[in-house]
Amino acid sequence: MTIEIHAGAVSQSRAEAQSGLRRVLTSAAIGQFVEWYDFVVYAYSAAIIAKLFFPNTDPTAALLATFAIYAVGFVMRPLGGFVFGSLGDRIGRRRVLSMVILMMGAATLGIGLLPTYSQIGLLAPILLVVCRLVQGMSAAGETVGSNAFVAEHAPSERRGLYVGFTYSFANLPPIVAALLVLLLTNVLSGDAYASWGWRIPFLLGGPLALVGLYIRHKVDESPAFKATQAARNVATSPLRDAVRSQKQAMGFSFALAAFSSLGFYTLAGYFVSYLVGTVGLNSNAALISNSVALFVAFVTMIIGGYLSDRLGRKRILLTGLILNAVTCIPAYLIAAQGSLATAILGQSLLAFSCGLFWGPVGIALLELFPTRTRYSASAISYNLAYTIFGGTAPLIGTWLVLQSGNKLAPAIYMCAVSVAVLLVVMRIPETYRSSLIHDEDLRRA
Numbered sequence: 403m404t405i406e407i408h409a410g411a412v413s414q415s416r417a418e419a420q421s422g423l424r425r426v427l428t429s430a431a432i433g434q435f436v437e438w439y440d441f442v443v444y445a446y447s448a449a450i451i452a453k454l455f456f457p458n459t460d461p462t463a464a465l466l467a468t469f470a471i472y473a474v475g476f477v478m479r480p481l482g483g484f485v486f487g488s489l490g491d492r493i494g495r496r497r498v499l500s501m502v503i504l505m506m507g508a509a510t511l512g513i514g515l516l517p518t519y520s521q522i523g524l525l526a527p528i529l530l531v532v533c534r535l536v537q538g539m540s541a542a543g544e545t546v547g548s549n550a551f552v553a554e555h556a557p558s559e560r561r562g563l564y565v566g567f568t569y570s571f572a573n574l575p576p577i578v579a580a581l582l583v584l585l586l587t588n589v590l591s592g593d594a595y596a597s598w599g600w601r602i603p604f605l606l607g608g609p610l611a612l613v614g615l616y617i618r619h620k621v622d623e624s625p626a627f628k629a630t631q632a633a634r635n636v637a638t639s640p641l642r643d644a645v646r647s648q649k650q651a652m653g654f655s656f657a658l659a660a661f662s663s664l665g666f667y668t669l670a671g672y673f674v675s676y677l678v679g680t681v682g683l684n685s686n687a688a689l690i691s692n693s694v695a696l697f698v699a700f701v702t703m704i705i706g707g708y709l710s711d712r713l714g715r716k717r718i719l720l721t722g723l724i725l726n727a728v729t730c731i732p733a734y735l736i737a738a739q740g741s742l743a744t745a746i747l748g749q750s751l752l753a754f755s756c757g758l759f760w761g762p763v764g765i766a767l768l769e770l771f772p773t774r775t776r777y778s779a780s781a782i783s784y785n786l787a788y789t790i791f792g793g794t795a796p797l798i799g800t801w802l803v804l805q806s807g808n809k810l811a812p813a814i815y816m817c818a819v820s821v822a823v824l825l826v827v828m829r830i831p832e833t834y835r836s837s838l839i840h841d842e843d844l845r846r847a
Contacts, residue, residue, distance in 0.1 A: 423555055424551060426551065427533045427564060428617065432614050433503055433618060436507070436572075436613065436625065438479030438544075439607065445674075445675075446689075454596065458733055465679070466801070474535065474793075476538050476789040477538060478539040479539070479789045481542070486501070486642070490550070491636070491637050493642035495547055496623050496624075498543055498547055499544070499551060502544050504611055506541065506607070508611070509533045509540065510533075512536075514604030514607070525774075542788075545784070546779070546780045549565050549569055549764040550768055550777055551624055561769075566706055566707015566762065566764065573696045577693040577697060580690075580692055584689045586600070586603075587599075587686075588686070626838050626839050626843070627773060635843060637775055638777035639776060640775040644782075645810065651779065652780075652782070656785070657823050658830075659767065659786075660823055661823040662759065662787075665759070665760070666792065667792040670692075671795060672799045675796065688742075692819060695750045698757065702756075703760045706718050707765070710761060715830075718758060718761065719759055722757075723759060727817050727824065730813050730816050730820065733749065733752045734748060736751070738809050766833065775843065791819065799812035800817060
């Protein structure tokens with residue numbers, strides 16, 4: 403009888419653990435979706451924002467200004483990484499993730515409610531900048547925090563798969579945003595879309611954030627953070643501790659995030675404008691082809707995360723970088739042919755190589771750090787790279803084409819970055835079999 407009761411208790415305990423893990427994965431996946439839907443919908447509305455929020459004298463200058471404000475959203479990311487990373491290491495991952503999703507939803511809703519340049523003049527782009535700054539600060543705490551939350555709950559042999567799976571949901575918001583913009587621009591008249599239709603994708607950001615907030619309140623804090631708390635070794639100044647003892651690991655994290663951000667925002671933030679403005683493809687075909695490519699990246703990320711649990715993080719990261727260096731320029735050449743089929747094929751080549759890299763990158767940079775400084779150290783280095791390489795991707799891509807007259811200029815830039823990061827990744831230690839709870843998490847220095 404005692405044995406039966408014990409077996410039943412163990413079975414119930416395992417069931418509860420599995421249910422808890424599913425809630426964590428669901429909350430992280432939905433959180434990634436909500437956070438990045440709010441952030442990327444701006445890029446897909448760039449053309450109409452350029453017309454409504456800036457003087458309509460030079461369309462090219464207005465588009466560049468719009469992408470400059472897109473980049474401004476990244477200026478706050480190092481600050482956001484510092485603030486939310488420090489809070490996450492001091493008060494816990496779950497509470498911080500609830501804060502950031504609420505901030506992002508409020509800022510996105512705010513953009514949807516803003517008056518235009520014709521209504522309030524220069525105050526319109528100023529308020530747009532303010533909303534983008536809030537979005538940027540919020541985004542700084544999301545990706546690293548969400549990935550850390552999943553990693554610290556996941557069984558060690560499946561960390562790559564689970565983080566790759568939830569991280570891959572960052573590819574779905576651009577698809578949804580693109581298809582929503584496509585639907586609105588085709589269903590509404592040009593005047594109706596310019597008057598109020600463009601606001602709909604932004605106004606949806608508020609309710610979506612509330613859904614994410616509700617789900618995040620239903621999950622427990624991570625076991626790794628609880629273990630550090632139990633050892634009374636939670637860092638009081640985690641970023642200071644990281645800078646003192648983990649400079650090399652932060653450099654590795656920066657390099658990983660440099661290519662990750664450039665690849666993501668090239669696909670999700672720049673390529674539609676490139677296809678329409680530089681190649682001359684119609685906007686419907688550009689949005690459809692981009693959505694297909696991002697779905698390819700979504701699937702490939704999950705595969706990359708799974709393979710990194712079997713073969714190691716470095717091997718998959720290096721494979722993705724080599725593939726990108728080899729196929730980047732051919733991918734742009736194919737996409738520049740000007741048809742829907744070639745746009746899909748060219749972008750899908752990029753999406754495959756980037757997706758293979760993105761699959762293990764989320765867990766690889768987290769495994770470099772101990773729990774007590776993981777959120778801070780990875781968030782600041784990650785977000786600094788995203789500011790430099792991700793936030794400027796659409797602006798630099800547009801500028802390079804204008805200055806050089808060469809449609810392949812953005813591809814050459816991406817190829818150069820992938821080679822540089824490849825050289826760094828060759829020096830990164832393999833971590834896929836290491837514990838996330840390091841010795842310094844359980845004993846005082």
